[in-house]
Amino acid sequence: MSDVVLETRDLVKHFPLTRGIVFKKQYGAVRAVDGVNLQLRRGETLGIVGESGCGKSTLARMLVGLEKPTSGDLFVQGKNMSNVGAEERRRGRRNIQLVMQDPYTSLNPRMTVGDIIGEPFEVHPDVVPKGKRRAKVQELLDLVGLNPDHINRYPHQFSGGQRQRIGIARALALNPEIILCDEPVSALDVSIQAQVINLLEKLQAELGLSYIFIAHDLSVVRHIADRVAVMYLGKIIEIGTEDEIYDKPTHPYTQALLSAVPVPDPKLRGHRDQIVLTGDVPSPANPPSGCRFRTRCWKAQDICAEQEPQLVTRDKSGHPSACHFAEVRDVVHATE
Amino acid sequence: MSTDVNVKMDALAGADPDALPLQVKDLHVEFRTRNGVAHAVNGVSFDLRAGETRAILGESGCGKSVTAQAIMGILDTPPGYITGGEVLYRGVDLLKLPESERRKVRANRIAMIFQDALSALNPVFTVGFQLAELFRKHRGMSRKDSKARAVELLDLVKIPAAKQRVNDYPHQFSGGMRQRVMIAMALALDPEVLIADEPTTALDVTVQAQIMTLLAELQRERNMGLVLITHDMGVVADVADRISVMYAGRVIEEAGVEDIYASPAHPYTKGLLESIPRLDLKGHELSAIKGLPPMLTNIPPGCAFNPRCRYAQEVCRKDPAPPLYQVSSSRTAACHFWKEVKGDE
DSSP, rough: TEEEEEEEEEOOOOOOEESSSSSOEEEEEEEEEEEEEEETTTOEEEEEOTTTTSSHHHHHHHHTTTOOOSSSEEEEEEEEGGGGGGHHHHHHTEEEEEEOOOOOTSSSSSHHHHHHHHHHHHHHHTTTOOGHHHHHHHHHHHHOOOGGGGGOOOGGGSSSSHHHHHHHHHHHTTSSSSSEEESTTTTHHHHHHHHHHHHHHHHHHHHHHHEEEEOOOOOHHHHHEEEEEEETTTEEEEEHHHHHHHHOOOHHHHHEEEEEEEOOOOGGGTOOOOOOOOOOOOOOTTTOOTTTGGGOOSSSSSHHHOOOSSSBHHHSOOOOOOOTTTOOOOOSSSOO | OOOOOOOOOOOOTTTTTTSSSSEEEEEEEEEEETTTEEEEEEEEEEEOTTTTTTEEEEOOTSSHHHHHHHTTOOOOOOOOEEEEEEETTTTTEEGOOOOHHHHBBTTTTTTESSSHHHSSSSSSSHHHHHHHHHHHOOOOOOHHHHHHHHHHHHTTTTTTTHHHHHOOOOOGOOOHHHHHHHHHHHTTOOOSEEEETTTTTSSSSHHHHHHHHHHHHHHHHOEEEEEEEESOHHHHHHHEEEEEETTTEEEEEEEEEHHHHHOOOHHHHHHHHHHHHHHSSOOOOOOOSSSSSOOTTTTOOSSGGGOOSSSSSSGGGSSSSSOHHHHHHHEEEEOHHHHHHHHHO
16 A cells, blocks of 8 residues: 555544633534545545535644544554654654645745745755755746746735745645645635646656645535535545546535536536535534534435434446435536 | 605606616726826716626726716725716716715615625714614614514515514624615615626625525616626626626626627627636646736736737737727627637627
8 A cells, every 4th residue: 555645544634622721611613624535646636625624624734743642543655643752753754745826925925036935944954955046946936837936925916826825835846745735726816726736746656746735615625626525514425536536426426516616618418417415514612412414414314313314335337425315416417 | 844765855857768777988097196197997888777787807807896986976086086988877977966966866776785785884873873774874764664664675685584673783693684784775765776896706606696585686676787896707697688708907798698698799708708617527638828817007008908919910019909899780899809719609
């Protein structure tokens, strides 16, 4: 299994809800991530989709080590990060870097671009010797399509798309193998979005990177991902290759999510299989019993409230889905 | 005093019921800032018929929201100034009316929904109070009657348990529910025109589908004109009848929804359509538009799009900017080379 670069086993993150100031008492927990199993292979792009509040960003923060898991294990290149020493954990983190969502707040306005991209070298001084760091930063700027002469400029002198390129250059500074992109293009305009997506794809081909690509925009994920995981209320409810998820979705939530995405073609108006869900996502502090989607599901039966469906392959669709009544339904393509 | 919601209390002098509910002619707006004058809107024109959905499509900074603010008369002055043009409601130029008269048009005849419902609603009053306020101020209804109206409205936009929720504050609602409250508020006085400024941009796709379905339903029932301001080409394809594409403060293409998607006649529209990944088509290369939109303080001479355009020639770099050429009887495009862009069959 040498080609698995990142793996999670039953990763859980609960944020405690407490009452009282002096005598703190926990009376519940927000189950942000509730048992996630993932594998990321070398050179592939794994897309994670889901609506706001489904736990995808908390998952990302755990993967890069910004958040400590409540339980479960995280393996980076076969090493269990939860029981290695601090030094080794620090080295492990070098291999997995984060590109953040908002290019406006994720760059320090008082630092020059050169300092921002070079900052990782202060934490990991052995990657590039001191004298060569400036040249390395310029090389990185060139790699992401910015002018290397702009090294002394400040973030406000760049546009949104250029800032996102700076964020990508910073993530690449330590030669990582895994890049985690948390909504990297959702703050950008469509014409700029395409530029950044093309850049990410070019870098993957040149540097052999593995991506975890978190987004709520399903069409962007379809474009870039090899495999896709769909999350709902802290759990993965369906996972498969990009074709399996988009052409043969079996979980009702995936089907509803896909059918809700507007297709930019007026000819398809009224010819698509649209499922409009009712209600809102339940609170992760008090998720429904059994299947978490059952409160909004049109297929729900008694068994859904009693028994939690496992993420297993049930029918001939060939990919796992956490629904007792998993059944293929093509919602993306036009129906006549 | 009448308590019937459909009776407009305030008659507008000179309004012609047969004229179009909304007509914008050659609107100009500029912002005078310390760093120079930003030309946000440079001659925008469009018509809106009753029951029609007009989409105004463009990226951030193209002037689409400023256009909406100018129509509603809620532009911040200073720094924003309307320097020319007309906004006609049933033939009456709203820009020439005194503020006291304009106030009667706002919400009564032309209403607006904003993108961020949380900051558009007042956090210290209950939702019911804010809804009821409309009936008290514009219709002179009593507190009790107007509260009952508020409950009816929440029911109309399908908020469950409206009777209880009417006493909740905005922060107690979820994002989708808040947007429903905004819609309720906009529809309260039965306006003839609704301007929706990015109504679903902050929402998840499943909630977006709910809100757009609701809007379409209400529009059909009331034969209301809808101006939908958005950057989402998918939403536009789903709901719009006609589209105005904006770039650097100008409408650069105007056409029916089918025409635009089938054969765009302006390179910017074409570029936009080619740069979106599509759910139902896979493996096609994204062709990005190179470069960045211009600064509004420094719009390039000639066609504002020329530095990013693959069709650009010498004539495009010179003033005046290309006029709106008549592409067919019902569509226009501001490009000297629209024939080549469209690729005539």
